[in-house]
Structure formats: C-alpha cells, structure tokens
Amino acid sequence: MQLIGMLDSPYVRRVAVSLQLLGLPFEHRPVSVFRHFDEFRRINPVVKAPSLICDDGLVLMxxxxxxxxxxxxxAKRRSLVPADAVALQSDLYLVGLALAACEKSVQIVYERQLRPAEKVHAPWVERVSGQLLAACAGLEAAYAAQPVEVASGTLTRGDVATAVAWYFIQDMVPEAVPGEDYPALQALSKSAERLPEFRAAPHGFGTVRARGA
Structure with missing residues (x-):
C-alpha cells in the first residue's frame, strides 16, 4: 500500500499513525495537493489527500x-475500534469532534494563507472559529472527565484523531484556541507525541520514517 499526501495535513497524519498502530506496512509518498498538483492528479484525479493506493492498484480516499x-x-496487530457498544459510541463521539476540529482549523488556515487579505471574510472566520472552539470544548470535557491511558496498545480511533487534531491546531492556528485553556488536550497530545508511531510521522513536510529512526 502507498499513502499519498503530506504530513502537514491532519488527515494524512491520522492515517499514517493509525496504520502503524495497526501494524500494517505501507509506503508514504509526500505528494502535495498544492505544489505537486499534476503529479497528485495522475494518482487520483480528484486530488484529495489522503489517498491510498491499494496493492491491487485501486485508489481509496x-x-x-x-x-x-x-x-x-x-493481519493487523490489533483494532483501534472498541468492541463494546458503549465504548464504541463514546469513541465515535470523539472522532466526530476531532474531525470537526480538523475541518474548521484547516478552513481558518486556508482563509488566512490562501485567500488575499482584502478578500478575507471576517464574519465567516468568526463563525468557523466558534465551531472550532465548540469542538475543542467538547473534546476537553470528554478527556477531563475520563483521561485515557496513552500507549501504543490502548489508543483508539478517537484518541488518535484528537491528538493529531490538537497538535495541528496548536502548530497552525494557536491564537484561535489558547492551549492553556485545554489542559486535558495538552496532556493527551504531549503523551501521544512521545509514542514511536507519532514520532515516526511528525507533522510537517517530511516522510514517514522507520520507528526509532
């Protein structure tokens, strides 16, 4: 399998970390939807990151x-999906909030970095920022109420999505969500970033490397 996309995308990084936790081998190709648009389009005409080239050549996104x-x-090492119905419900709740936080923070980044300053629509940015804060407040409340064991063998889909989203937010739009107001998310992220699966796929422009490298 080949994972296509840049690790500065929380969606690509989410997949890169998760595939490692699952114990599934893959090759990472850091192709940018912006800088390498034509190359990406040859892989997936929709140009959506992440894309996954399966072993039979089919491309998923x-x-x-x-x-x-x-x-x-x-052949996966374990599952990231809780087997218990109650735990699954809670995990899906976390995934939903984390993906909403990713979406809204990415929208803010695009609005500020890609749109000309004279065309930035302040009411839209304010609305999106409110949605981002609401998602982070929900995640903070959940993890403050029930802290998790942060280990390679215990993280769920929701934990991975949340940790990746929070790191992205604090790296890209920290002024939108003051870190000191979210101690539970800060603690989750700090612990997760120490794990080999996170260290092997650091946020940025690099390539997933062998764990421990």
Whole structure:
C-alpha cells in the first residue's frame, strides 16, 4: 500500500499513525495537493489527500474510509475500534469532534494563507472559529472527565484523531484556541507525541520514517 499526501495535513497524519498502530506496512509518498498538483492528479484525479493506493492498484480516499478498509485486514496487530457498544459510541463521539476540529482549523488556515487579505471574510472566520472552539470544548470535557491511558496498545480511533487534531491546531492556528485553556488536550497530545508511531510521522513536510529512526 502507498499513502499519498503530506504530513502537514491532519488527515494524512491520522492515517499514517493509525496504520502503524495497526501494524500494517505501507509506503508514504509526500505528494502535495498544492505544489505537486499534476503529479497528485495522475494518482487520483480528484486530488484529495489522503489517498491510498491499494496493492491491487485501486485508489481509496478520505481518512475515515481508508481506516475502515485498514481495519478489515486479518493481519493487523490489533483494532483501534472498541468492541463494546458503549465504548464504541463514546469513541465515535470523539472522532466526530476531532474531525470537526480538523475541518474548521484547516478552513481558518486556508482563509488566512490562501485567500488575499482584502478578500478575507471576517464574519465567516468568526463563525468557523466558534465551531472550532465548540469542538475543542467538547473534546476537553470528554478527556477531563475520563483521561485515557496513552500507549501504543490502548489508543483508539478517537484518541488518535484528537491528538493529531490538537497538535495541528496548536502548530497552525494557536491564537484561535489558547492551549492553556485545554489542559486535558495538552496532556493527551504531549503523551501521544512521545509514542514511536507519532514520532515516526511528525507533522510537517517530511516522510514517514522507520520507528526509532
């Protein structure tokens, strides 16, 4: 399998970390939807990151759908999906909030970095920022109420999505979500970033490297 996309995308990084936690081998190709648009279009005409080239050549896209496919592998080390219905419900709640936080923070980045300053629509940015804060408040409340054991063998889909989203937010739009107001998310992120699967796929422009390298 080949994972296509840059690790500065929280969606690509979410998949890269999760595939490692699942114990599934893959090659990472850091192709940018902006700088390498034509190359990406040859891989996937939709030009959507992440994209996953399966062993048979079929290309899948969307982080959640890619991870659903990855969970079907009998050779995986473990599952990131809770088996218990109550735990699954809670985990899906976290995934939903984390992906909403990713979406809104990415929208803010695009609005500020890609749109000409004279065309930035302040009411839209304010609305999106409010949605981002609401998602982070929900995650903070959840993890403050029930802290998790942060280990390679215990993280769930929701934990990975949350940790990746929070790191992205604090790196890209820290002024939108003051870190000191979210101690539970800060603690989760700090612990997760120490894990080999996170260290092997650091946020940025690099390539997933062998764990421990």
């Amino acid at each position: 969307d982080s959640s759908l890619i991870l659903e496919y990855a969970e079907s592998f009998p």
